[in-house]
Amino acid sequence: xxxxxxxxxxxxxxxxxxxxxxxxxxxxxxxxxxxxxxxxxxxxxxxxxxxxxxxxxxxxxxxxxxxxxxxxxxxxxxxxxxxxxxxxxxxxxxxxxxxxxxxxxxxxx
Amino acid sequence: xxxxxxxxxxxxxxxxxxxxxxxxxxxxxxxxxxxxxxxxxxxxxxxxxxxxxxxxxxxxxxxxxxxxxxxxxxxxxxxxxxxxxxxxxxxxxxxxxxxxxxxxxxxxx
Numbered sequence: 372x373x374x375x376x377x378x379x380x381x382x383x384x385x386x387x388x389x390x391x392x393x394x395x396x397x398x399x400x401x402x403x404x405x406x407x408x409x410x411x412x413x414x415x416x417x418x419x420x421x422x423x424x425x426x427x428x429x430x431x432x433x434x435x436x437x438x439x440x441x442x443x444x445x446x447x448x449x450x451x452x453x454x455x456x457x458x459x460x461x462x463x464x465x466x467x468x469x470x471x472x473x474x475x476x477x478x479x480x
Numbered sequence: 481x482x483x484x485x486x487x488x489x490x491x492x493x494x495x496x497x498x499x500x501x502x503x504x505x506x507x508x509x510x511x512x513x514x515x516x517x518x519x520x521x522x523x524x525x526x527x528x529x530x531x532x533x534x535x536x537x538x539x540x541x542x543x544x545x546x547x548x549x550x551x552x553x554x555x556x557x558x559x560x561x562x563x564x565x566x567x568x569x570x571x572x573x574x575x576x577x578x579x580x581x582x583x584x585x586x587x588x589x
Contacts, residue, residue, distance in 0.1 A: 378526030378533055395586040403588055413522075413589065415535070417487030417582035420571070424487050424582060426524070426535040462529070473526035473533060477504040479512055480522065 373412075373428040376478065379470035380461060381423045387457035388421060394453055401446040409437040425470060482521075482537040485587065488579035489570060490532045496566035497530060503562055510555040518546040534579060 383391050395416055406414060410431030417424045431437050441447055458469045465471060492500050504525055515523060519540030526533045540546050550556055567578045574580060 376524050378524060378535065380526075380528050380531065380533065392585050398586065398588075406588065414587065415485050415487060415584060416586035417489075418585050419489050419580065419582040422489065422531075423585075424489065424533050425586075426487065471528065473528040475524060476501050476527050476532075477507065477525035477534075478523065479507075479515065 373430055374432070375429040375434065376475065377425070377427050377429065378473040378475065379425045380473055381425075381458055381470040382461045383418075383421045383423060383457050384459050385421055388418070391423070391454065391457040392418065394457075399446065399450055402450045405441055405444045405447050409441045411437075423470075482539055483541070484538045484543065485584065486534070486536050486538065487582040487584065488534045489582055490534075490567055490579040491570045492527075492530045492532060492566050493568050494530055497527070500532070500563065500566040501527065503566075508555065508559055511559045514550055514553045514556050518550045520546075532579075 411427045414427040520536045523536040
């Protein structure tokens with residue numbers, strides 16, 4: 372059962388766009404495994420210019436705990452070592468340095 | 481069966497953001513009915529500042545034909561009469577005046 376749908380936006384450094392796309396053409400199997408173990412599914416990432424948008428669904432019961440589990444995974448940390456330097460802050464006043472949650476304003480099944 | 485997943489980005493006029501959000505809190509039933517009839521499902525719209533992102537899945541066999549069907553629907557045309565003036569072009573060089581398709585760079589089930 373999908374308990375929550377996420378839309379997240381991020382802004383890439385212009386000189387890192389190609390690298391980010393290439394990395395996601397071949398995501399490490401253990402990173403994907405951890406995504407599944409942390410109860411995320413139907414995960415898409417889209418790009419337009421320097422903006423990336425990710426959509427995924429959460430099927431677990433404790434999102435914060437699952438995100439902590441993901442953040443503690445050594446392979447995921449290594450992966451983020453490649454992907455995170457591709458980002459710049461979405462806005463100067465952004466709280467997050469990578470993807471930021473967006474607000475849902477419409478849903479229909 | 482989902483044949484294609486869409487991510488689309490749009491930019492709202494700053495003075496029309498509230499109106500766009502309010503419209504989508506109460507989408508007309510006949511507009512929703514047409515969305516379903518045109519084989520779109522699992523439709524979310526997210527917002528961050530003046531950017532809106534929509535995600536939906538297409539389950540039909542001919543997307544262009546279904547979009548033509550939607551565009552020919554009188555109620556949908558009336559609805560667009562309210563929603564489309566909320567947009568400005570995403571970029572000066574944008575081909576579309578409203579939502580634009582983004583490119584998919586990652587998917588996992």
